[in-house]
Amino acid sequence: MPRPHHNLDEQLSAYLDGELGADELREVERRLADSPDTRRRLDELRGVSRGLASLPRHAAPAPLDAWARATPAGRGAPRVSQGPLQRRVRVLLYRIGSAAALIALGMITAWLLPPRSAAWRSAQPTAPIESSKREGASPPPAVSKLPAVERPSAGETAVPSLTAGPPPMATEASPLGGSSHGRPATEDGPAVASISALADSEIPHSSATRRGSRDASEPILNIVIAPETVEQYHYARNVLRTWHAQEASAPADGSSERHDVDAWMRADATRAAPGPGTALALETSSQRVEELMQLLDHDKAAAVPTHIMMNFDATQIHLARNLLNRVAGEGATAAGPASGFDTESPPIPAQTPSRDGLRAGRSKKERSADAAGGRQFAASPRGQPGDQSGAWAYPVESRAADERSGGAAAALENAPRARSLEKESAAPAPPPAGPAAQDGRADPQRGASGADAADRSSAREGIAPPSERLPATPPASQQALTALADQVRDAALILGERVDGFLRFALSRLDEEARRLAAESSAAPPDRGAAIDESTAMRLKVTILPPTEPTASRPAER
Amino acid sequence: MPAHSSNDSDGALVARAQEGDRAAFGVLVGRYQDRIFNTIYRMCHNHADALDLSQTAFLKAYQGLPTFAARASFFTWLFRIAVNLVLTQRRGRGATMTELDARADGGASLRVVHDDPAVAIDRDDRLGRIAAALARLDDEYRAAVVLKDIEDLDYATIGEILDVPVGTVKSRIHRGRSLLREMIGDEE
Numbered sequence: 001m002p003r004p005h006h007n008l009d010e011q012l013s014a015y016l017d018g019e020l021g022a023d024e025l026r027e028v029e030r031r032l033a034d035s036p037d038t039r040r041r042l043d044e045l046r047g048v049s050r051g052l053a054s055l056p057r058h059a060a061p062a063p064l065d066a067w068a069r070a071t072p073a074g075r076g077a078p079r080v081s082q083g084p085l086q087r088r089v090r091v092l093l094y095r096i097g098s099a100a101a102l103i104a105l106g107m108i109t110a111w112l113l114p115p116r117s118a119a120w121r122s123a124q125p126t127a128p129i130e131s132s133k134r135e136g137a138s139p140p141p142a143v144s145k146l147p148a149v150e151r152p153s154a155g156e157t158a159v160p161s162l163t164a165g166p167p168p169m170a171t172e173a174s175p176l177g178g179s180s181h182g183r184p185a186t187e188d189g190p191a192v193a194s195i196s197a198l199a200d201s202e203i204p205h206s207s208a209t210r211r212g213s214r215d216a217s218e219p220i221l222n223i224v225i226a227p228e229t230v231e232q233y234h235y236a237r238n239v240l241r242t243w244h245a246q247e248a249s250a251p252a253d254g255s256s257e258r259h260d261v262d263a264w265m266r267a268d269a270t271r272a273a274p275g276p277g278t279a280l281a282l283e284t285s286s287q288r289v290e291e292l293m294q295l296l297d298h299d300k301a302a303a304v305p306t307h308i309m310m311n312f313d314a315t316q317i318h319l320a321r322n323l324l325n326r327v328a329g330e331g332a333t334a335a336g337p338a339s340g341f342d343t344e345s346p347p348i349p350a351q352t353p354s355r356d357g358l359r360a361g362r363s364k365k366e367r368s369a370d371a372a373g374g375r376q377f378a379a380s381p382r383g384q385p386g387d388q389s390g391a392w393a394y395p396v397e398s399r400a401a402d403e404r405s406g407g408a409a410a411a412l413e414n415a416p417r418a419r420s421l422e423k424e425s426a427a428p429a430p431p432p433a434g435p436a437a438q439d440g441r442a443d444p445q446r447g448a449s450g451a452d453a454a455d456r457s458s459a460r461e462g463i464a465p466p467s468e469r470l471p472a473t474p475p476a477s478q479q480a481l482t483a484l485a486d487q488v489r490d491a492a493l494i495l496g497e498r499v500d501g502f503l504r505f506a507l508s509r510l511d512e513e514a515r516r517l518a519a520e521s522s523a524a525p526p527d528r529g530a531a532i533d534e535s536t537a538m539r540l541k542v543t544i545l546p547p548t549e550p551t552a553s554r555p556a557e558r
Numbered sequence: 559m560p561a562h563s564s565n566d567s568d569g570a571l572v573a574r575a576q577e578g579d580r581a582a583f584g585v586l587v588g589r590y591q592d593r594i595f596n597t598i599y600r601m602c603h604n605h606a607d608a609l610d611l612s613q614t615a616f617l618k619a620y621q622g623l624p625t626f627a628a629r630a631s632f633f634t635w636l637f638r639i640a641v642n643l644v645l646t647q648r649r650g651r652g653a654t655m656t657e658l659d660a661r662a663d664g665g666a667s668l669r670v671v672h673d674d675p676a677v678a679i680d681r682d683d684r685l686g687r688i689a690a691a692l693a694r695l696d697d698e699y700r701a702a703v704v705l706k707d708i709e710d711l712d713y714a715t716i717g718e719i720l721d722v723p724v725g726t727v728k729s730r731i732h733r734g735r736s737l738l739r740e741m742i743g744d745e746e
Binding site: 009010012013014017019044045047048049051052053054055056057058059060 | 591592594595596599600605608609612684685688689692703704706707708710712713728729731732733735736738739742
């Protein structure tokens, strides 16, 4: 006997789909034979079902499987034997690498900043500091490899310096075995044709914007994207709209199109306790980077109907510089933050799960050439030149530091560092990280620093850091540095070849800027009295133009 | 590296991929990318998001290979990843992001029309309304009807993908179709 159904209507759909059992089927057929309403209802449901089935199918765009091909050669699929810990480490490293990609954006804006103040230029070393990295048989500390910066004092600023070097990777083909979207790398730069306009060097520091003295719409870095097809255009615009929607509550600067990257980072990262919050910030940032890279995938364009602003403040710029420094300085044996400000970062694992494919970005030979040839970026050590401390503390934004340091020239590098030094004077530092610090081979200048001495003393005594300081990461060894560099490249590849291309582009631009600054610094008279604005918010403008020939690539749809 | 044939079973390809054979996984990607993309697109109604989520789905599948049990269907597992990604994204976003200038699914103006223009327009109009209604459907119903009516999966497989009992699948599909019928009917 058929089982009664309290919802025959529901059975109609199952009947359509052939999912009824024998008893149910008989009952439904009986009802259909007896009831015109049931038959009408069945027709309605059938119509909907057929309508859905007749919807055009959307094939995956060509790049869909690009990631699979982009997986570093030799890396292989994750092994079944890989444990949860390894996977977590991979995730963490992925996030670190992703964040580094964001950092590259900050790098670009940082070094494309217009006319540096005279104080900035005056602080540039007149000659590349390369000799130290050749000293001794043992690998030199990171600071030796990277140009040192003098300790800041009142009215004087220590700024990062760049040494000229050959354009890195500019002529290198895509690590994925091809050019980016058919645009081969050229000798003039990598295949990042979508970035068609860069900052005008005359654009002033955006910090003035916050003070109302500068047009808020004035970009520091322009990225113009010209989609070739209608789909690309819509895609890019949708990404931008997503950004807009997600950042609707962002900074009150009067521009709804402005996206404050600072807020993303600061919101979590500058809280007293680092860790999860910071990881979240990095994750968020990496997501933005991915979106931007996707935008760049849809390159080629012209004018400016839609645009987006991203702000980078000094902390991000430094963070970017540090990470890039470490990538560039992967050959160094000692690392440390190698920066003029403290930065927080998740601990760097001493061992990476895989490094083979990470070398796809550059060959070992090229990396060695970079290391020896002076592709070096700013390196103002934390606290002092030669400081090898492995302490990683997220910067606390402080304008007060500028005031304490003389009010004039503290900002870009000094503000966070001044704050850091202030803390260090009262608090112990985490254990030193670099070999030089570990075996006592410290930079001579370091010995003059009471703060650093206190740091080391405290470290020896194992005094716990104050709550506002972040816990130290494991010592940054050569292995960890290399691992990080590899992981950054790995993450870039995972994110897509465009990220890698973007990083290459950033590096090549940095080198260009380095050469220009080096030339300037040798000619410009010192002017250490000029101020450097600390809140240097660099802005990135992404422009998407409607495709000029929207149907050019779609003749069938013309 | 062994050559891979399109005739290789999913299980064989998965096993090779788990042993580090990336080409094997590439075959799997090629095998399912269109279906995954279309399913995601029909669930999120946004080409850009569909592209992103499809990429992410395959990436997650690749990363999750070590945890994939051979007794399960790779196809089902992959679809589950994709559907969960869409649902998670939509829950996180809290708002629907629809392409402002998206072409109607009929797309009469962008396609070569071979039959009677009037018929084509009617058909395209209807398809456009169905697609629009589908986009407005609640996520749980949309997922069910997409997997059934567009991907033509059986209830048991849909239940595996959505991780719900078959009875729930049946209910969701019917409810989804009924709601679609109401929405389409309201517009007519």
